[in-house]
Amino acid sequence: MSSLLSSDHVVVVGAGVAGWRFVETLRREGYEGALTLVGDEPHAPYDRPPLSKQVLSGKWTLEKATLATPERLVASGAALRLGVRATRLDVANTTVFLSDGSQLEGTHVVLATGALARPLSFPSSGALATLRNYDDVTRLSAVLDSLEPESVVVVIGGGFVGAEAATSIKARGLVPIVLEVAARPLIGAVGEKASAWLEGLGADFGIEVRTNQRLIDVAPREDGVEITFDDGSSLRAGTILAAVGSSLDLAWLDGSGLTIDDGIVVDRDFQAAKNVAAIGDVAHFVVTGAMGEERARIEHWEIATDHAGQLARFWTSGERSTAVTIPYFWSDQYGKKIQMLGHPHPSDDVVMVEGSHDAGKWLALYSRDGFVTGLVSLSQPRALALSKPLLEEPTSLKSALERAPWST
Ligand SMILES: Cc1cc2nc3c(=O)[nH]c(=O)nc-3n(C[C@H](O)[C@H](O)[C@H](O)COP(=O)(O)OP(=O)(O)OC[C@H]3O[C@@H](n4cnc5c(N)ncnc54)[C@H](O)[C@@H]3O)c2cc1C
DSSP: OOOOOTTOEEEEEOOSHHHHHHHHHHHHTTOOSEEEEEESSSSOOBOSHHIIIIITTTSSOGGGGBSSOHHHHHHHTOEEEETOOEEEEETTTTEEEETTSOEEEOSEEEEOOOOEEOOOEETTTEEOBOOSSHHHHHHHHHHHHHSOTTOEEEEEOOSHHHHHHHHHHHHTTOEEEEEOSSSSTTHHHHHHHHHHHTTTHHHHTTOEEEOSOOEEEEEEETTEEEEEETTSOEEEESEEEEOOOEEOOOGGGTTSOOOBSSSEEOOTTOEEETTEEEOGGGEEEEEEETTEEEEEOOOOHHHHHHHHHHHHHHHHHOOOOOSOOOOEEEEEETTEEEEEEEOOOTTSEEEEEEEETTTTEEEEEEEETTEEEEEEEESOHHHHHHHGGGGTSOOBHHHHHHHOGGGO
């Protein structure tokens, strides 16, 4: 890989945290050439995690979530093309075609287009409101503001975003009810056992979480919506939010020649093709863990920022990261903090090593084939941080339990 030259033009598609952090890091690493950041949202880059937390609860204005303040934008020297969508990519000529009919001829292209909220629609309602971006939270906040205090608000999906949204809706003096299709929320993320340990969090916080819910229809009513279920029962609510995971919109890359397989497939250096890279939520990348490599697409804020830094350094200096990647994720829900380190599979063995279910704080260790693969904690940030070294090198479960770094 030859390093970027000042005569180059780097085009970044997607103005989320990955795209923006890439722009800033590239400049910090000394790149002085042309740099264009394209984003289909009309807003300067902002952070998504506060949307379901501080912004939806009314504690922050959206401006507080801004990443690219006017000063930082000027300092970046990047040309911003906001409110336009990339509609086609010519890989061989590193040229991006835009929805306004213009095109950007780059020497290098970064694809940082993230994910979408998975849409959910019903025969009588059409697509329901979701929570992924600035405009979603603005619209939802306006609807919530229009409701009487104590109105019921239904959140479909008890995953991370759904639980956070329900917590924030309660903070606004409304009554959220979470409808989860599975037997327990978060089974797919943390596995059977740990999801059972997390099961009562909503109820303990005064939020009703109904599981095994099968919705048939959602119909608009004068005072909100009426939800009907497969057992014939129904539920009235002031409004409804769908938080049922994410999806990808990569149809615009059809015919580009890039390999698409649950994301844009990239190599160890985030290269999807010559001088075309993909980072963040959209990248199907190589996770280098202590136990070896595995391919995955991971929707974590820290992964997006980490990718941005690694790619910027690779393109400016050829420097390859040799460090082990330890994915990190957090979620603030029902008055608690859930944190995850590593990349455990839901089917991995899990053992609670610190705290207890009754205490409402604990640390759990995941392992596969006798080796530690990840850590999940409930409101135990210190124990989690102390245990991170267990993921930096291959560590047997036996040795982890003997060392017990969480208790130091
Ligand atoms: C409500 C919410 C709460 C979250 N909370 C947490 C949390 O607590 N902890 C955590 O670790 N992670 C959290 N996440 C996940 C985290 O925000 C994402 O991992 C992160 O935003 C990914 O960054 P990204 O830049 O890859 O993608 P995105 O942030 O999705 O940015 C991609 C941008 O590209 C734009 N785009 C897409 N296609 C095109 C195109 N063709 N042309 C131009 N622009 C395009 C999109 O509109 C978007 O603006 C949360 C996500 C959401 C939605």
